[in-house]
Amino acid sequence: MSIKDDMVVQFNYTLRDEAGEVLETNEGLDPIAYLHGHDNMMPGVEKAMEGKAVGEKFSVTLPPEETYGVRNENGEQRVSIKHLQGAKVWKPGMRAIVSTDQGQRQVTVLKVGKFMATVDINHPLAGRELTFDLEVVDAREATAEEIAHGHAHGVGGHHH
Template sequence: MSIKNDMVVQFNYTLRDEKGEELETNKGLDPIAYLHGHHNMMPGVEKALTGRAIGDSFSVTLPPEETYGIRNPDAEQRVSVKHLQGAKVWKPGMRAIIHTEQGQRQVTVLKVGKFMATVDINHPLAGRELTFELEVVGARDATQEEIAHGHAHGVGGHHH
């Protein structure tokens, strides 16, 4: 069964940087599940998985435009220190989570004062060419409910 739109795809991945160093992986954990063709996955990863089948393992190197985007040098913002989550004491270079109207966002702390911090709101991997080692472990037609909701349900997907 080839992966196409309106399918729930499950895969494992290892993400590597330009030097081949491992940045993250889900090996040993539940696979990632998403609804193919519904903008739930990075464009480059979704494109690389299109037409693949269960059992396929491959590697793809993608430009920033197809993953976390181009770095915006003006993407700095001042936020209250109380809105930074992930540590008690903050120092420049640390990563924090903040809640936005679009949901959680990972930021990098640039400067810290007593009450306010300046953060870089670019994704930490923005602007980088990244290599994804992908293994397709599942693919099935999505249910009408999943299509209506716009996301995969079950293991690795959304739980209501």
């Protein structure tokens, strides 16, 4: 069965940087699940999955436009320290979570004052060419409920 729109796809991945260093992997963990064709996955990864079959292993190197985006050089903002989530004491270089109107966002702390911090709102991997080693673990037709909700349910997907 080839991957196409309205299918729930489960996969394992290893993410590598330009030098081939491993940045992330779900090796030994539950596979990631997403609803194909519903903007639930990075565009480049979803495009690479199109037409693949269960059991296929492959690598794809993607430009920033198809993963975490191009760096916004004006991506600095000042925020109240009380809005930074993830630690009690903040230092430059640390990563924090900030809640926004579009949901939670990962930021990098640049400067810390007594009450305010300057953060870089770019994703830490923005602007980088990345290689994904992918393995399709499972693929099935989505249920009507998953299609209506716009995301996969169950292991590796969304839980209500």
